[in-house]
Amino acid sequence: MTARLSPSEVPAVPPRILLGPGPSTAHPRVLQAMMAPMIGYLDPDFMKILDEVSALLRRVFQTDDSLALAISGTGSAGMEAGINSLLEPGDTVVMCICGFFGGRMADMAERVGANVVTLQSEWGKPFPPDLLEAELSNHERVKLVTIVHAETSTGVLQPLGEVAALAKERDALLMVDAVTSLGGGRVGVDEVGIDYCYSATQKCLACPPGMAPVALGARALDAVRARGQKPTSWYLDLDLIAKYWGPEHVYHHTAPVSNIVGLREALRIVLEEGLDARIERHHRNAMALRAGLEALGLDLVVDARHSLDQITPVWIPDGVDDLEVRQTLLRKYKIEIGRGLGSFAGRVWRIGLMGESSRAENVFAFLSAMEEILPSVGYEVARGAGVAEASKLLAGSA
Amino acid sequence: MTARLSPSEVPAVPPRILLGPGPSTAHPRVLQAMMAPMIGYLDPDFMKILDEVSALLRRVFQTDDSLALAISGTGSAGMEAGINSLLEPGDTVVMCICGFFGGRMADMAERVGANVVTLQSEWGKPFPPDLLEAELSNHERVKLVTIVHAETSTGVLQPLGEVAALAKERDALLMVDAVTSLGGGRVGVDEVGIDYCYSATQKCLACPPGMAPVALGARALDAVRARGQKPTSWYLDLDLIAKYWGPEHVYHHTAPVSNIVGLREALRIVLEEGLDARIERHHRNAMALRAGLEALGLDLVVDARHSLDQITPVWIPDGVDDLEVRQTLLRKYKIEIGRGLGSFAGRVWRIGLMGESSRAENVFAFLSAMEEILPSVGYEVARGAGVAEASKLLAGSA
Numbered sequence: 001m002t003a004r005l006s007p008s009e010v011p012a013v014p015p016r017i018l019l020g021p022g023p024s025t026a027h028p029r030v031l032q033a034m035m036a037p038m039i040g041y042l043d044p045d046f047m048k049i050l051d052e053v054s055a056l057l058r059r060v061f062q063t064d065d066s067l068a069l070a071i072s073g074t075g076s077a078g079m080e081a082g083i084n085s086l087l088e089p090g091d092t093v094v095m096c097i098c099g100f101f102g103g104r105m106a107d108m109a110e111r112v113g114a115n116v117v118t119l120q121s122e123w124g125k126p127f128p129p130d131l132l133e134a135e136l137s138n139h140e141r142v143k144l145v146t147i148v149h150a151e152t153s154t155g156v157l158q159p160l161g162e163v164a165a166l167a168k169e170r171d172a173l174l175m176v177d178a179v180t181s182l183g184g185g186r187v188g189v190d191e192v193g194i195d196y197c198y199s200a201t202q203k204c205l206a207c208p209p210g211m212a213p214v215a216l217g218a219r220a221l222d223a224v225r226a227r228g229q230k231p232t233s234w235y236l237d238l239d240l241i242a243k244y245w246g247p248e249h250v251y252h253h254t255a256p257v258s259n260i261v262g263l264r265e266a267l268r269i270v271l272e273e274g275l276d277a278r279i280e281r282h283h284r285n286a287m288a289l290r291a292g293l294e295a296l297g298l299d300l301v302v303d304a305r306h307s308l309d310q311i312t313p314v315w316i317p318d319g320v321d322d323l324e325v326r327q328t329l330l331r332k333y334k335i336e337i338g339r340g341l342g343s344f345a346g347r348v349w350r351i352g353l354m355g356e357s358s359r360a361e362n363v364f365a366f367l368s369a370m371e372e373i374l375p376s377v378g379y380e381v382a383r384g385a386g387v388a389e390a391s392k393l394l395a396g397s398a
Numbered sequence: 399m400t401a402r403l404s405p406s407e408v409p410a411v412p413p414r415i416l417l418g419p420g421p422s423t424a425h426p427r428v429l430q431a432m433m434a435p436m437i438g439y440l441d442p443d444f445m446k447i448l449d450e451v452s453a454l455l456r457r458v459f460q461t462d463d464s465l466a467l468a469i470s471g472t473g474s475a476g477m478e479a480g481i482n483s484l485l486e487p488g489d490t491v492v493m494c495i496c497g498f499f500g501g502r503m504a505d506m507a508e509r510v511g512a513n514v515v516t517l518q519s520e521w522g523k524p525f526p527p528d529l530l531e532a533e534l535s536n537h538e539r540v541k542l543v544t545i546v547h548a549e550t551s552t553g554v555l556q557p558l559g560e561v562a563a564l565a566k567e568r569d570a571l572l573m574v575d576a577v578t579s580l581g582g583g584r585v586g587v588d589e590v591g592i593d594y595c596y597s598a599t600q601k602c603l604a605c606p607p608g609m610a611p612v613a614l615g616a617r618a619l620d621a622v623r624a625r626g627q628k629p630t631s632w633y634l635d636l637d638l639i640a641k642y643w644g645p646e647h648v649y650h651h652t653a654p655v656s657n658i659v660g661l662r663e664a665l666r667i668v669l670e671e672g673l674d675a676r677i678e679r680h681h682r683n684a685m686a687l688r689a690g691l692e693a694l695g696l697d698l699v700v701d702a703r704h705s706l707d708q709i710t711p712v713w714i715p716d717g718v719d720d721l722e723v724r725q726t727l728l729r730k731y732k733i734e735i736g737r738g739l740g741s742f743a744g745r746v747w748r749i750g751l752m753g754e755s756s757r758a759e760n761v762f763a764f765l766s767a768m769e770e771i772l773p774s775v776g777y778e779v780a781r782g783a784g785v786a787e788a789s790k791l792l793a794g795s796a
Contacts, residue, residue, distance in 0.1 A: 013434035023437070039421075209653065231509065254474075
């Protein structure tokens with residue numbers, strides 16, 4: 001039984017300029033770090049690495065009070081670990097939803113038998129806190145309030161202050177999705193007062209996908225430990241996971257060594273650049289992209305006050321074929337952008353500038369490609385206008 | 399906020415000879431493959447890679463009839479995906495247990511509200527099928543029978559034929575844990591008739607930990623799709639995962655790109671060596687290790703007829719300190735071996751020879767280290783006896 005593949009049969013991983021919703025470009029130092037040899041999941045030297053990742057994560061989550069760790073799965077595993085561990089059957093959870101990923105969270109909560117209340121508000125705008133306030137008054141006890149910080153599907157940056165205050169007032173735990181903001185935006189776990197915050201590695205951390213960094217506050221951990229029955233999932237049981245990452249380092253499952261070593265390097269890079277400088281870089285490149293898109297006559301989905309710097313949704317002009325443009329971008333220019341999800345499907349493109357993908361050269365590459373493609377699909381643009389506008393904002397930056 | 403680390407502060411990943419229960423040594427070609435750049439999880443070129451991984455996995459699982467895929471988590475995630483997706487509340491599952499990992503499976507099944515029947519038999523011996531036969535006659539309907547093929551905690555290779563026949567006779571699904579055997583032993587999914595078989599990447603596949611390859615038969619997939627209520631976990635819902643890996647490639651979660659590309663390389667390496675040759679290599683090195691251990695006067699836990707070639711448990715001689723020996727091995731010789739689990743804790747050492755760790759030079763390195771260490775902890779051995787015995791069986795091999 002042999003299967004030596006000739007080179008022509010081997011599909012390679014082709015190069016891409018990744019301007020979609022993630023994965024973003026992985027930092028070469030992260031990929032190199034992941035080449036480290038294997039080591040045992042309870043080896044004393046590996047425990048030092050775990051401790052370092054935990055300490056670095058606390059700085060990126062901006063928390064002194066929470067235990068920070070990385071779950072052995074993608075961002076959705078971080079989402080489900082929270083839902084699964086914080087909710088017991090019959091517990092009431094109020095979900096503030098104004099995008100695609102709120103729906104996934106509700107599906108998870110229904111699976112564990114929670115009493116799920118979903119509050120839906122308009123896509124492309126922040127969630128209005130008064131909707132939450134009104135709903136909370138309908139319930140005697142709410143265990144958990146959930147909200148998405150950076151809505152990848154709509155490109156909205158959600159202000160968290162009022163929502164957090166309302167949850168606190170009612171003694172409900174607050175769970176926040178920071179999948180798209182961590183490492184490229186200000187998450188501020190302690191400042192906001194987030195009890196459970198989860199993210200992913202393949203967006204602003206410039207790491208391959210495969211882990212979900214989370215910050216687990218004392219109130220959330222108490223809630224997990226006070227449960228009447230175990231969470232429905234063993235693999236995503238935050239109590240067991242916290243015991244492995246905590247000082248006692250109790251075996252739970254074999255840790256994904258390479259992913260953890262890669263994440264460590266990614267976090268070091270974030271802090272070497274400096275969190276403030278990195279947030280500023282994401283902002284500057286997003287501003288340039290938005291200016292360039294507008295110079296091409298395209299309409300942005302989100303109001304400037306609420307735009308997310310990590311992903312910019314833009315309306316597809318009337319008569320322009322969504323798929324044709326995205327396929328040309330991918331095939332001819334090697335550029336991936338995001339399609340619209342849910343009610344935005346076919347109506348919106350989403351351009352991500354996250355982590356290593358948030359670079360001036362990518363803004364220019366994308367805008368100039370669009371300047372070539374759009375006229376060929378019947379939408380006239382002034383060639384050079386987008387790039388020119390963006391370059392004004394990017395003078396001297398990278 | 400900067401944190402440039404000086405080299406002295408950076409804990410490196412130190413080199414190890416990994417002879418524990420996994421992770422084993424990762425093949426350098428696998429680590430190199432994982433350095434490939436990122437690509438989108440629905441990119442047409444990435445779909446080709448998924449399809450190739452699936453086809454290669456079918457060959458290693460020895461199945462034409464099952465869908466093969468890799469779950470985005472470690473081996474335990476593969477275990478829980480099966481338990482979670484195949485069992486509904488009230489369903490009866492009969493678990494054949496003669497080691498540590500059966501207990502974990504029972505915990506998972508209880509969490510989803512199944513009627514869990516655990517059959518325990520003696521550690522260090524195969525599970526006796528007549529125990530299952532007697533139990534099955536007590537139930538009108540059994541949904542699932544579970545068993546571990548290669549018990550890492552006890553070093554026993556479980557014959558599967560009779561157990562499979564009993565499950566089939568009663569129309570129960572058969573779930574098999576092949577975490578330690580896949581890629582180093584004969585799993586034979588079609589030949590045995592396994593409905594759900596799961597494994598892990600960090601043992602005989604010589605890949606870093608982080609994914610759980612599984613083979614999902616048609617009967618198992620039918621059972622998942624015929625459920626009255628959704629599985630309690632969304633992340634581990636085999637129906638949704640199968641739709642991403644199947645020909646329709648429906649988005650579920652962001653695939654862990656690097657881990658999948660690494661797994662592809664690992665599977666190519668397995669088939670280049672040839673599954674038969676690889677199984678023979680594992681057998682030859684295990685025979686040499688066992689001969690060497692016996693030449694040092696140590697007693698093997700498992701009878702020769704039922705020994706697992708991937709991990710060899712040996713009784714710790716009276717008066718010898720377990721931890722002292724393992725720590726000396728790790729600190730002085732950079733060799734990791736496994737400790738005893740459960741009732742074997744403190745009584746047994748487990749020496750793994752899996753994937754790239756199953757090499758003649760590792761057998762010699764371990765035996766010669768033990769020949770130096772054992773006399774220093776009060777257990778006399780004839781220096782050179784173990785290595786000499788092993789070398790007789792390893793003449794001309796690697």
